[in-house]
Amino acid sequence: METFLQQIINGLVQGSVYALVALGYTMVYGILGLINFAHGEVVMVGAMLVISSLTAMLSWGVPLLLALPISVVLAMAGCMALGYSIERIAYRPLRHAPRLAPLITAIGVSILLQNLAMMIWGREYHAFPQLIVSQPHHIGGAIINDIQIIIIIMALAIMAGLMLLVHRTRLGRAMRAVAENQHAAQLMGVDVNRVISVTFMLGSALAAIAGLMVSANYGLAHYYMGFLLGLKAFTAAVLGGIGNLRGAMLGGLLLGLIESLGAGYIGDLTGGFMGSQYQDVFAFFVLIAVLVFRPSGLLGEQLAERA
């Protein structure tokens, strides 16, 4: 029972991160019908920026309560600029090109960012500075620490804020209109290019926060961390129904739970034949199963076939 509860907690924490990253995928897909393969790398850049600026400021003696918000804002700004440039350089010129072309440029951007990061930050793991003495809390035998609680609360707050933005503001209405029908939206006076840019920037800001959460939770960041994270977040987006915001959140949390419960129990289920080293396989099996049995995802509408 303790294991069960512990795995649920771990799953929720991991799932919150997946959900934030999945939102970035799903917003872009909803509007452009494009899988932004480079999104995982944006998360990585966000994590690296937070760690670098935080470490630098703490070493200059800036108090933590000032240093943390500044470095988060810095990372978000950096990632937003990055997201904007990615769209501008690699996707916008190809909006009417064959569908494979943006996929290849996305892969190119991903390789580019990974190697740039490797040159800037090196191949080694970067430790997240110890900010607070994270108190462990015991709930029914399971342990949850302060950072994990903060992650879950922050993720929920951000998601609520995003829902408000999309459903209650003028910008949100423009985003939904562009997602519905680009041409009609344009005829109604929506600046489509601006909306698309803003969407990329919004997704990248979320990615920066997700990067902060991941590196704070594990205490580490690495130039290669974005790839697998991005892939799993994409899986989460597909699981929930790509293009659907609520779906991305649900999919993220579910995938986190599936992964941690799966990793916790696979040894018992297979009689010790497979261990937790197969954790990463779950995401892919879930992905394949969802696409085969319910391609529209849990909450998605039936999408037209995209070639």
Place this chain on the structure above:
Amino acid sequence: MKSGRFTKKNGLFVLQLGAVLLLPFITDALLGRGWVRIVDFAMLYIMLALGLNIVVGYAGLLDLGYIAFFAVGAYCFALTGSPHLALAFPQLFPAGLHLSFWQVVPLSALLAGGFGVLLGAPTLRLRGDYLAIVTLGFGEIIRIFLNNLNAPINLTNGPQGISLIDPIAVAGVSLNAGEEILGITFPSVHLYFYLFLAFTALVIFVSHRLEKSRIGRAWMAIREDEIAATAMGINTRNLKLLAFAMGAMFGGVSGTLFAGFQGFVSPESFSLMESVMVLCMVVLGGMGNIRGVILGGVLLALLPEILRHGIVPLQQALFGRTVIDPEGLRMLLFGTALIAVMLYRPAGLWPSRVRRSELEADEPESTI
């Protein structure tokens, strides 16, 4: 008067053939033995790219896990042609299997083809990006299993990989030792070059015949419009499975060649990056065009090597020391090249004629 066999076209062909046949000797003389090995690897990549071209270029099924089939072929030879089985299962295989290369080729083609159908069957309804992601997941699953199937039963020897694979032998002559034929010494890498050349020629021949055949035309019809193709009486299900199986078979056979050439396989050789590399060869060169795909394969297989050998000396000359990590810079330039080519030539460097006319006729598609 008919000029018979020696037309201009024939002459050019003979010249090209001669150049290709002499390639290992020219490379050896100009650049050294190491480059012959690089050329050999380029041939393997060309084979892989041509195999993937069947799936992506002809049938229009975007496959990002293609390297998994290469892995299946390679591990097929690694298991049956190395002492690993004897070490892992001494009761079952006291002396290992040690099948010869020529026995393994049909075996791995069959096995890889089977895996191709296994991947194809559940994904028949998917197209485009979705298919790409599922195939990517499939490739990663295969790699994770290769990495972890060393316990409790040691099937793949995990991350250490399997070594001491038997060398490939042709007509009783092991290619790992050099051979003297008609007074000319053929070192091992040269012999492998000719073996790979023969296989590449076979793959080119099969691709070429497929392209013009009923099957090939049906694939292209599916690629352009699946619904219209079904309406024309094409059995899309079987043909898509066939495309997956054919592509996978080519991948499997090249994997077997790779295992014999290297003498060693490990999961590291079958990362997603390799799948991406092969896909980029197909797309950059020009999907569906055999010449374009070969061009893409040559370029992308050699470019990183050229960059690798060019970057350090260039930095030495400019700054007197190595300023930037060459490996990172190499991949950086590679990524930039991918983006640049796609921006300026979205249909590839050498697009197929049919494909190009279709693209130009296409009106801007509205995105939802």
